[in-house]
Amino acid sequence: MTSPTLVPLNATFKRLHNFGHLASIASWDQAAMMPAKGNEARAAAMAELQVLMHQTLTDPSLKALFAEAAAADLPDADKASLVEMQREWALVNRLPQDLVEAQSLAGARCEHAWRTQRKANDWQGFLGNFREVVKLARQEAKFLADATGTAPYEALMDKFEPGMSEGAITKLFGDVKTWLPDLITQVIAKQHSETVLQANGPFPVDKQRALGVEVMGLLGFDFEGGRLDISTHPFCGGVPQDVRITTRYNAATFAPSLMGIIHETGHARYEQRLPRDTLHLPVGRARSMGIHESQSLSFEMQLARNPAFLQLIAPLVKKHLGDQPAFDAANLARMITRVHRGFIRVDADELTYPAHVILRFEIERALIAGEIEAEDIPALWATKMHDYLGVDVAGNYENGCMQDIHWPMGMFGYFPSYTLGAMYAAQYFATIRKTHPDMDARIANGDLSPVMDWLDANIWSQASRWSTDALVTRATGEPLNAAHFRRHLEARYLGS
């Protein structure tokens, strides 16, 4: 039952939802199906749709509807729905249109040039475009911050992590910084004496796919409501009723694709299990980027790197890729928990990944706050890479501060979500383990219900009904706490 006051707003958001459906499918198609010559026409069609969605959400009549709804006495569920509609509306309407257009242009120009500049290690060339991107992002942050009374960086981060304060994240990441660099050093020293058998390829793509599909089935992916395809950059797309995940295959190695499929399956199950009756409303969507990532990392890190799970799937790996000693469960576990200090975030392992994120968070926070300028980034990058990861990246922009697409596009405030997701996931599993001390034994026996039932009841079925903080507290008994993440990493990597 929806309050009558919300009926016209709901109708608008249902329209947006329908347009969003088309945008999602067209965008999946672009990445997974479309041949090269379709690109220009597709870009024009998608831009037309974006304009339409923007017009719909900036229609002046919405203001009165929101005012009326705000004044009404609504039941709690409708209040929660209104909060999320209001949030989506405000995000679009708080910014002047000329700023949005300038950002879109500057971001497109900078990203386009970055694609060649990165390979050429051309930081100076990049800086020419990037300064404009930073300038406009600061303007955006100021507009949003003025409207909400928050710090500018927090206002940007709020697009991805509603309700997460800059203070809270600084404290969480500050905690991680106190123990992570030492832990990395200890783990690398410990692993130095371990023997890991390498798997002998090649591993034909069709066999890898069959393995991936079987593991997806084991994880509960609903193939009547989704697909697995191939794209250059793996993602989870489509719509909740029809979730499209992608991977990429390399015949020389099987683990990245398998782990990638498991990661995307985590995203997919969240979408596939969102309550069907509110999918057309913002309150019916996934809670935040960090919570979404907490699902993919619950699958990829908490579950799939757990020796009990590897015991379960080792026979499937052997069945599809052929039997060899490297595929024994214990060796598989050593193989996929191997820690390396490296330059590249997307290639990083579970343990070093947070260092890459914290470094970016600290730099982009200072950049948006105006404490540093774009030209200060390389020196800061080098210092932090040295301090957190013990790696010397001086002069290497390509694999240093130019490696990610986020900043060239003008996307600031997103990086924290990756590590927030890892921390949430660790906290979930600490909670599950408390009520299910036999969790590992059950996983090894193929019974994933302790994990899946908990995620379904506490996360998937809740959509955006609660704030992130309330969601996590209801689910685990406390707000996000970095201690669970630390205990998880120490247990897995030091066995302590």
Place this chain on the structure above:
Amino acid sequence: MTSPTLVPLNATFKRLHNFGHLASIASWDQAAMMPAKGNEARAAAMAELQVLMHQTLTDPSLKALFAEAAAADLPDADKASLVEMQREWALVNRLPQDLVEAQSLAGARCEHAWRTQRKANDWQGFLGNFREVVKLARQEAKFLADATGTAPYEALMDKFEPGMSEGAITKLFGDVKTWLPDLITQVIAKQHSETVLQANGPFPVDKQRALGVEVMGLLGFDFEGGRLDISTHPFCGGVPQDVRITTRYNAATFAPSLMGIIHETGHARYEQRLPRDTLHLPVGRARSMGIHESQSLSFEMQLARNPAFLQLIAPLVKKHLGDQPAFDAANLARMITRVHRGFIRVDADELTYPAHVILRFEIERALIAGEIEAEDIPALWATKMHDYLGVDVAGNYENGCMQDIHWPMGMFGYFPSYTLGAMYAAQYFATIRKTHPDMDARIANGDLSPVMDWLDANIWSQASRWSTDALVTRATGEPLNAAHFRRHLEARYLGS
């Protein structure tokens, strides 16, 4: 250079073109990719887009823009463009909205019930819904006819075959009727004594696909601007920059899929070769359904059933499906020109197909004109099947007058396009053969340029620049003439 007067109209049609792009891709996806549970959300999203396109095309401001453009002194190319925009606009704006909605509802209800009624041979049940569909189609025809001063059936046919008069088509089909039934009898008698080796399967789907892809390449399909996939009902969809054709495979037999792929490749090449600079305007699209079908049938009938072409592809068939005597070119030719009298239009061969179409044309013309009622159809169907095809279908509605989806959906006036396409194609090839007496020898040697260059110059590159009549006359020196079709069939099937 576009006249300034047309700029605002062009902008509207460009928007429609962008929405149409999304509709095409979503519709291809629905048929070729989408899992079952995506259906409801997809239907809602596509309906939303249809509403939007309808709103765009019925916006009251367009009336003044068309009036202004009509009064302007435009260059010929712009005049042609205006004619096509006006046509598209008028088709939508001539009908009252409540009639359009009533038709959509009645058609959906009738089609939905038809899916089970057909299998149950339940003509009486079908009639209950179908009477309403007919009633509304007659109303539609009257509205359109009153606005244009044509006969009601012609007004419906005009949606698919602009400019084709009821008189002209009655004359063309009347001509075919005078010789086709006898020709069928003669050919069947002649083929009675021929030996056709059947190919021994099974033919694995991946091998059939590889053969299809190689033949598509031979026919000039541009894989950087299109794809081949699978769907229950084969079609050519997508957008001109990215043409999506589909087929279906049956491991027991290879010819239907191969011929189907060649058919869709004909549609595809037309789209792929439409001039790029006017794709966003109605004048830049394919001329008509009949002309589109003339391309698929130029490929499937004129080219692919030509013994010279079979000589060219027989080695490819052997390469992909394995060598066997049935794959020799002469036997392949006999295999795919075998004539059977049958109940089902979509299974009909080249020679009997027109009889199925003419029968439907005669019945639907009389039905729309009010000369007969829905309940008269079965008796008429049985008489005409007997007269034109020598087949007794009495009492068999499932494989008689209930076999096609067109009428249940409320689509009247479409059937003629199939046979018009076959007749146009015969006329093109008569023309090509005149300037290229060596055409067959060149085809057998793999040189398809006499055909492809002619189609490109005369049809594909012309889009909707000319009326259908003018297009065909410019290309072949005369308007559509059934004599070419007759000569083609006699030459191929009687060798005379």
